[in-house]
Amino acid sequence: MDPGLILVQTFNGLVYSSILFLVSSGLTLIYGIMRVLNLAHGSLYMVGAYLGITVVLYLMSGTPLGYLLAFLAVPPLTGLLGAALERGLIRRTYEMGEEYQLLLTFGLILIFDDLVKMIWGPAYINFPDPNAFLGGFRFGEYKIPVYHILLIALGFSVFLVLWAFFSKTFTGKVMRAAAQDSEVVEAMGVDVSKIFVYSFFLGSLLSGLGGISAGPLYTASPGMGTDIIVYSFAVIVIGGMGSVPGALAGSLIVGVFRSLAIAFYPQMEIVVVFVIMALVLLVKPTGLFGAPEFERR
Amino acid sequence: MVTRREFLGILGGGIAGLVIGGALGYNLAPKPTPEKAKAGKLPGVPSEPLKIGGMWFISGKFGTYGDMAKKALNMAVEEINSSGGILGRKVEVTLKDEADRENVLKNIRKMVEEEGAEFLIGIDSSGDVLKLTPVVENELHVVTIITHAATPKLTACNNLHYMFRISMYEEPIDIAAAKLVAEKFKDVKKIASIGPDYAYGYDSWAIFSNALKKLLPDVTWMEPMYSKLGTEDFSTYIDKMLSYGPDLVFSSLWGGDAATFVKQANSKGLFDSIKYYLNPMLGATDTLKAIGDGNVPAKAEVWGSGRYWFLYPPHDVYPLNKNFVNKFKSKYGEYPPYVSATSYTAIYALKAAIEKAYVAKGAWPSQDDVVAALEGLAIAGPMGPVAIRNEDHQGVYSVFWGKLKRGAPNYPHPILDDLQIFDFGEVFPAPKQTYVKCG
Numbered sequence: 001m002d003p004g005l006i007l008v009q010t011f012n013g014l015v016y017s018s019i020l021f022l023v024s025s026g027l028t029l030i031y032g033i034m035r036v037l038n039l040a041h042g043s044l045y046m047v048g049a050y051l052g053i054t055v056v057l058y059l060m061s062g063t064p065l066g067y068l069l070a071f072l073a074v075p076p077l078t079g080l081l082g083a084a085l086e087r088g089l090i091r092r093t094y095e096m097g098e099e100y101q102l103l104l105t106f107g108l109i110l111i112f113d114d115l116v117k118m119i120w121g122p123a124y125i126n127f128p129d130p131n132a133f134l135g136g137f138r139f140g141e142y143k144i145p146v147y148h149i150l151l152i153a154l155g156f157s158v159f160l161v162l163w164a165f166f167s168k169t170f171t172g173k174v175m176r177a178a179a180q181d182s183e184v185v186e187a188m189g190v191d192v193s194k195i196f197v198y199s200f201f202l203g204s205l206l207s208g209l210g211g212i213s214a215g216p217l218y219t220a221s222p223g224m225g226t227d228i229i230v231y232s233f234a235v236i237v238i239g240g241m242g243s244v245p246g247a248l249a250g251s252l253i254v255g256v257f258r259s260l261a262i263a264f265y266p267q268m269e270i271v272v273v274f275v276i277m278a279l280v281l282l283v284k285p286t287g288l289f290g291a292p293e294f295e296r297r
Numbered sequence: 298m299v300t301r302r303e304f305l306g307i308l309g310g311g312i313a314g315l316v317i318g319g320a321l322g323y324n325l326a327p328k329p330t331p332e333k334a335k336a337g338k339l340p341g342v343p344s345e346p347l348k349i350g351g352m353w354f355i356s357g358k359f360g361t362y363g364d365m366a367k368k369a370l371n372m373a374v375e376e377i378n379s380s381g382g383i384l385g386r387k388v389e390v391t392l393k394d395e396a397d398r399e400n401v402l403k404n405i406r407k408m409v410e411e412e413g414a415e416f417l418i419g420i421d422s423s424g425d426v427l428k429l430t431p432v433v434e435n436e437l438h439v440v441t442i443i444t445h446a447a448t449p450k451l452t453a454c455n456n457l458h459y460m461f462r463i464s465m466y467e468e469p470i471d472i473a474a475a476k477l478v479a480e481k482f483k484d485v486k487k488i489a490s491i492g493p494d495y496a497y498g499y500d501s502w503a504i505f506s507n508a509l510k511k512l513l514p515d516v517t518w519m520e521p522m523y524s525k526l527g528t529e530d531f532s533t534y535i536d537k538m539l540s541y542g543p544d545l546v547f548s549s550l551w552g553g554d555a556a557t558f559v560k561q562a563n564s565k566g567l568f569d570s571i572k573y574y575l576n577p578m579l580g581a582t583d584t585l586k587a588i589g590d591g592n593v594p595a596k597a598e599v600w601g602s603g604r605y606w607f608l609y610p611p612h613d614v615y616p617l618n619k620n621f622v623n624k625f626k627s628k629y630g631e632y633p634p635y636v637s638a639t640s641y642t643a644i645y646a647l648k649a650a651i652e653k654a655y656v657a658k659g660a661w662p663s664q665d666d667v668v669a670a671l672e673g674l675a676i677a678g679p680m681g682p683v684a685i686r687n688e689d690h691q692g693v694y695s696v697f698w699g700k701l702k703r704g705a706p707n708y709p710h711p712i713l714d715d716l717q718i719f720d721f722g723e724v725f726p727a728p729k730q731t732y733v734k735c736g
Contacts, residue, residue: 005540012532062591122360123583124553128591131564141539143566148532218529219557219587223358227529262533266522 008142009263010256015148017255018155019214024232024239025162025247026206032242033179033199036090037098039105041232042225043112044078044204048211049220050116051077053125056216062128067216075209082204083197091196109225116222124221151213158206159248166244175199179242231258234273238280240287249288339384341660346387349647350414352405353445353636354421357396358527359552361583362421362445362636367392368629369637373644383648384655390418390644401425402432409437416667417441418643421636423448423497433459440667442646444639447604449500452691453726454735459664461671461685463646463678463692464639465604467497468504468726468733470577473602473696473719475508478545481717482573485545487517489538491531491558492549494523501549501577504732519543524554531558535565544572551578556587559599568594575600579713580699582607582634586710590703593711599701601713605638605680609697609716621679632708633679642678646685646692649676684721688728693721 027041052070060066085108093100134146166172178185178195186192210228218224235254239246254273261268280288351370355363374388382388391412393404408414417439420426426446433441434457443451443462452462478485490506492498502521509516519541522534535558538546546567550558555578562568574594578584579601593599612619621641625633650670654662662670672687683692699713726732 002540005536008536009533012530012536015532016530117360122364124556124587126556126560126587126589126592128589129560129564132591136564136566138566141542141570142536143564143569145564147564214529217561219553219560221358221527221553224529227527259533263537269525 004140004142005263006260008139008144009259011144011148011152013256013259014152014252015217015255016259017251018151019210019217020228020231020235020255021155021248021251022158022210022213023207023228024235024251025158025244026203026210027229027232028236028239028242028244028247029162029206030199030203031236032244033175034196036101037105038090038203039102039229040085040108040112041105041203041207042229043109044082044207044225045211045214045228046112046116046220046222046225047081048074048078048208049215049218049224050120050125050211051208052212052215053120053127053220056127057125064130064133067130070212071209074212075205078208078211079201079205082207083201085204086197086200090200091193112225113222120220120222122222124219126219127216130216147216151217154209154213155251158209159244162244171198231273234277237287238277240289243287243289246287246289339655342384342386342655343661344386346389347383347416348412348414349388349390349644350405350408350412350417351390351392351640352395352401352408352417352419353392353640354396355392355394359421360396361634363392363394365583365634365636366419366444366640368625369633369641370644372624372628373641377644377648383651384661388644388648392419395419395421395425402428405429405432406437409439415439416647418640418647419444421445423451426451430455430457430460438664440647440650440664440671442643444643445604445636448496449504449726449731449733450735452689453729453731453733457690458668461646461690461692463643463683463685464635465680465694465696466691467501467577468731469693469696469719469721469724470602470604471501471504472508472726473698473724474505474547474575474577475512476719476724477600477698477717478509478573478575479512482545483513485513485516485573487519487541487543488545488547489519489541489543490521490547490549491534491538492521492523493551493554494525498523498549500733502547505547505549505577507732524550526554528554529557531561532565534558535562535567539565539567539570542570546571546574548574548576549578550576551581552584553587555579555584556592559588559594560592563592563594568597568599571597573598573600575698577602579603579701580606580635580697582632582710585701585704585712588701588711590705590711593701593703600698601701602696602698603635605633605635606697606699606713606716607632607638607679608712609718610681615681617677618679618681635680638679642676642680642683645678646671646674646676646683650674686728691725691728693725695719695721696724 023045030036030038051074055070056066093104130147131145136143136145166176174190175195178192182192235250236247239250257272261272353363353366354360370390374390378387420443423446426443438459441460444464447466449466449468490502492502555576574597580603607622610618650667654666654670658666671685675682675684681694683694685692696719698717700715701711702714704710704712
């Protein structure tokens with residue numbers, strides 16, 4: 001096998017890992033702190049991509065400034081949307097049990113898909129390619145687009161920021177504490193319901209950031225959140241549900257193995273991810289990082 | 298098989314005499330004829346409206362097809378009804394959603410058996426069309442005109458009686474691709490390919506490679522690659538192609554996949570290292586819109602084809618297409634996609650056949666009369682003259698391939714330019730023949 005090809009394919013995997021990490025870190029965070037499995041998490045990714053399209057293509061007609069604006073404006077917007085969902089709907093299910101949460105968040109997927117169709121139309125929409133102004137580097141017969149490099153950097157930076165947030169800031173520490181035992185935290189005078197809104201805001205912001213990051217690479221279409229959410233679940237099961245470092249490890253594993261599978265054993269593309277997941281579950285049912293950061297109650 | 302001469306004969310001399318106020322006439326000059334507008338005037342014609350059942354993907358990921366069909370049907374039905382309907386019968390089209398996957402056959406039966414549909418049109422998916430064939434042929438016995446599903450198997454591997462396909466299918470386009478390469482890109486040495494991972498992708502590859510191997514035997518071929526429908530990231534496939542170093546890439550990806558691939562291949566430098574890129578499904582306005590002017594490659598030549606291209610036949614020599622395009626554009630604000638053109642033509646083909654059969658019989662025709670009238674019928678559609686072959690019930694018309702070019706400032710999306718036209722005689726296999734294995 002051509003070592004150059006293995007290298008580029010690993011690189012391709014890392015790009016996907018990076019997007020997976022943005023989405024799955026949000027998913028695992030919400031689960032870790034609140035024990036809510038938000039199926040509609042992928043919908044916020046989709047909304048992120050569509051809001052991105054609106055800013056980049058429709059408002060700024062594909063200019064570099066449009067991209068900058070979109071990256072700054074879209075994630076907070078999806079964050080607010082997520083917080084509103086928590087306040088308005090999901091909060092009502094906390095006393096009702098998980099099946100109601102699953103039903104509600106599944107319903108939200110359908111609603112978001114239809115809303116996107118109503119607002120942006122049913123056809124797929126393409127971002128103008130950011131590499132048109134960013135360019136790329138030659139690597140033998142291959143080309144490494146600058147946008148891809150930036151995405152990998154973004155993924156790792158977000159991990160570092162999250163790590164710093166949870167270990168250095170007061171709010172981060174309180175969120176971790178709430179994840180371990182929300183009743184005790186509440187007894188100590190912390191408004192836990194606020195912590196829940198914060199987590200949804202942060203988790204949804206990350207999903208939206210994933211959407212605006214992935215949008216320029218892929219094509220925005222209604223239902224685009226489905227694939228990513230399936231892989232994100234695999235990621236957080238592999239990494240350990242509720243663990244941000246676990247989400248990073250899971251994303252790296254899933255992204256790279258999937259890419260190498262497509263390159264060398266195309267039939268294995270989907271299988272490989274779930275074989276790894278099954279193996280991890282057999283050996284360490286709590287996932288690789290077994291939630292050291294967010295203990296289960 | 299209809300030869301070109303026979304076909305032109307029918308079109309030229311025959312059409313005016315055969316088809317009373319046929320499609321051509323109505324299209325070009327939709328003047329209302331007041332005598333016919335009163336229902337029940339013609340002897341032997343029922344007075345109730347004529348119901349046609351249609352099925353396309355209306356909701357879900359492929360819902361744009363139903364949308365395209367609906368727009369064209371509205372146009373056709375409005376035109377026909379405002380000039381007296383079909384022999385005085387008003388036309389009503391009812392639609393069912395092909396995206397209701399479990400109930401495709403059930404809904405088709407329902408339209409015919411409960412809702413009184415006398416004819417059927419539509420069907421997007423090749424899988425559905427093959428499942429539908431025995432139901433229509435053996436149970437329902439209603440004339441059904443397929444407007445999209447493109448598997449060669451439908452007309453090549455079945456003995457159709459009630460079913461017809463008016464739309465272009467895969468095989469002539471892929472054969473034309475091979476001819477295009479052999480005629481224009483003779484310097485090609487290495488070919489790589491990618492297609493969607495289901496029957497269509499494999500069939501398309503089989504047709505193109507087998508046809509081209511006969512014309513350019515010395516080309517070397519990379520193992521074909523297949524990606525699942527809705528693949529978001531083609532980087533892995535693109536780098537694999539680059540490692541092979543092809544000078545031509547054949548891609549049968551369609552819809553969003555086709556657009557995504559072009560964009561990603563552009564940023565990953567594929568178009569800097571290959572010379573030609575051919576995609577038989579690229580010439581669809583929805584795909585071109587999704588590609589966008591900004592993603593048209595600067596270096597390699599990108600060629601596309603399709604079932605209908607709104608700028609062909611050229612508007613200055615073929616006013617029917619011009620009128621269709623202008624009317625569609627002013628009504629819906631976009632250029633008509635291919636499903637619109639084929640659906641529109643299907644309604645007019647039914648109309649022409651019913652009228653032709655009525656003239657012969659003097660009474661409202663039976664299903665078999667309409668079948669007989671459709672066989673060998675020549676009809677002028679937006680895509681040019683279409684002849685329906687007796688032997689296999691396949692509509693034949695010429696195939697285009699064109700080079701991708703930025704559409705601005707005249708068009709909102711990239712367009713196909715430098716059109717190469719392949720007469721149907723050179724690219725349609727003889728009836729019942731195909732490179733694809735039946736069964």
